[in-house]
Amino acid sequence: MNYFQSIYSKFQQRNPILSYTITRSIKFISWIPLIYLFSEHFAYIGIIDGISMKPTFNPDNSISKDRVLLWKFNIRNNLKINDIVFIKSPINPNQIHTKRIKGLQLNSIIPRYPETRSKILIPLNHIWVEGDNIHSIDSNTYGPLSNGMVVAKAVWIIWPLNRFGPIPANGGRECREDKLRYNGSNNNQLNNDD
Amino acid sequence: MTIIKDVRRILSISVRSIAAVHLFTSSCFELSQTEGASMLPTIQTSGDFCIIDKSFKNGNKIKIGDLIVARKPTQPDSWVCKRITGMPGDIILLDPSRDNINELHKRYNENKNDINNDINEIDIPNLNKIGKFNRDPYDMYIIVPDGHVWVTGDNLSDSVDSRTYSVLPMGLIGGKIIIGIYAPNLLKFNGNYYRFLNNTFEDYI
Numbered sequence: 582m583n584y585f586q587s588i589y590s591k592f593q594q595r596n597p598i599l600s601y602t603i604t605r606s607i608k609f610i611s612w613i614p615l616i617y618l619f620s621e622h623f624a625y626i627g628i629i630d631g632i633s634m635k636p637t638f639n640p641d642n643s644i645s646k647d648r649v650l651l652w653k654f655n656i657r658n659n660l661k662i663n664d665i666v667f668i669k670s671p672i673n674p675n676q677i678h679t680k681r682i683k684g685l686q687l688n689s690i691i692p693r694y695p696e697t698r699s700k701i702l703i704p705l706n707h708i709w710v711e712g713d714n715i716h717s718i719d720s721n722t723y724g725p726l727s728n729g730m731v732v733a734k735a736v737w738i739i740w741p742l743n744r745f746g747p748i749p750a751n752g753g754r755e756c757r758e759d760k761l762r763y764n765g766s767n768n769n770q771l772n773n774d775d
Numbered sequence: 776m777t778i779i780k781d782v783r784r785i786l787s788i789s790v791r792s793i794a795a796v797h798l799f800t801s802s803c804f805e806l807s808q809t810e811g812a813s814m815l816p817t818i819q820t821s822g823d824f825c826i827i828d829k830s831f832k833n834g835n836k837i838k839i840g841d842l843i844v845a846r847k848p849t850q851p852d853s854w855v856c857k858r859i860t861g862m863p864g865d866i867i868l869l870d871p872s873r874d875n876i877n878e879l880h881k882r883y884n885e886n887k888n889d890i891n892n893d894i895n896e897i898d899i900p901n902l903n904k905i906g907k908f909n910r911d912p913y914d915m916y917i918i919v920p921d922g923h924v925w926v927t928g929d930n931l932s933d934s935v936d937s938r939t940y941s942v943l944p945m946g947l948i949g950g951k952i953i954i955g956i957y958a959p960n961l962l963k964f965n966g967n968y969y970r971f972l973n974n975t976f977e978d979y980i
Contacts, residue, residue: 614794621801657851669946672922674833704940705849723920729851729947 627651633717637752648740651733665735684709689758693721713752813928822958827950834945840976842952861925870913870938872931
């Protein structure tokens with residue numbers, strides 16, 4: 582150990598600037614894995630692109646995209662109706678989509694196009710997601726989605742600043758069969774969107 | 776004061792090193808233990824460890840016949856180890872273990888001309904019918920959709936796999952198993968304790 586220390590002190594005496602930069606950069610690099618761990622498992626900032634969540638995010642066709650705060654710790658078991666989640670797309674797993682949860686496990690769902698299938702029972706640990714906009718590729722296309730595909734939960738709008746604050750809790754349509762039946766306006770609710 | 780400084784230094788170094796190990800195991804390689812009888816000829820019921828290559832995460836570059844680990848769709852907190860037996864666009868018979876081999880050969884010969892044709896020309900609803908009636912639910916053919924794979928265990932009689940929970944989204948795939956390590960042989964020093972888990976389908980492709 583003394584041998585290495587003597588080599589290091591000699592190196593430090595000969596070129597102090599280089600040794601300073603090397604130690605500083607090593608210290609900086611050693612913090613990067615911690616940033617990765619934090620951004621992968623606790624919180625991160627997500628950018629929302631596209632029109633699929635239009636009344637809630639990106640309401641006007643401006644160039645700026647919405648930034649939201651994402652929460653990633655212990656979300657898979659605490660999903661609720663009307664939460665906005667970031668999911669891996671089942672069609673292309675390297676893409677990430679933003680959708681709103683509209684049905685949880687064991688809910689009976691009436692899809693947007695009831696001609697193809699009148700009712701869908703969601704399996705255990707699956708969710709039904711839909712975009713707030715009608716023009717969105719969501720569970721109406723690819724069916725219920727496993728909880729494991731959920732990457733993060735959006736909790737707070739950060740940018741643009743005039744909409745800074747919590748995310749609107751309502752959006753999209755109601756699609757759970759028991760709620761629709763309770764309102765007594767099954768057909769009206771379905772036709773509102775179309 | 777020096778004690779507080781030392782404690783802070785040790786804490787920060789340990790936190791950073793844990794994070795570095797996490798970064799390595801989540802993006803490069805991971806060693807994990809496997810359990811269960813679903814992959815029996817390939818992976819033992821207990822005492823077997825395997826090295827997982829995480830560059831195959833999300834089903835990147837994955838091929839038919841690869842061994843993968845994935846989250847179980849109906850139980851996302853548990854991981855399963857299965858072999859890929861169908862890629863997007865393939866036509867799958869849901870449960871071949873229900874039929875005897877002669878029946879399968881007979882049906883293959885009947886539909887030989889269809890199978891050699893382009894996939895778009897095959898009439899799947901027609902294939903799923905005997906005369907006017909639908910086949911038994913487990914005796915049907917499906918096409919694996921885009922972004923999904925069909926996975927089965929090697930031990931078909933004791934495996935919960937795509938025959939139960941249908942197609943598996945590629946987003947649930949965590950990596951590919953490349954090396955198996957049998958722990959009891961590791962302690963004996965004379966046995967062959969490690970083996971490469973090869974793709975058994977490569978001969979047929």
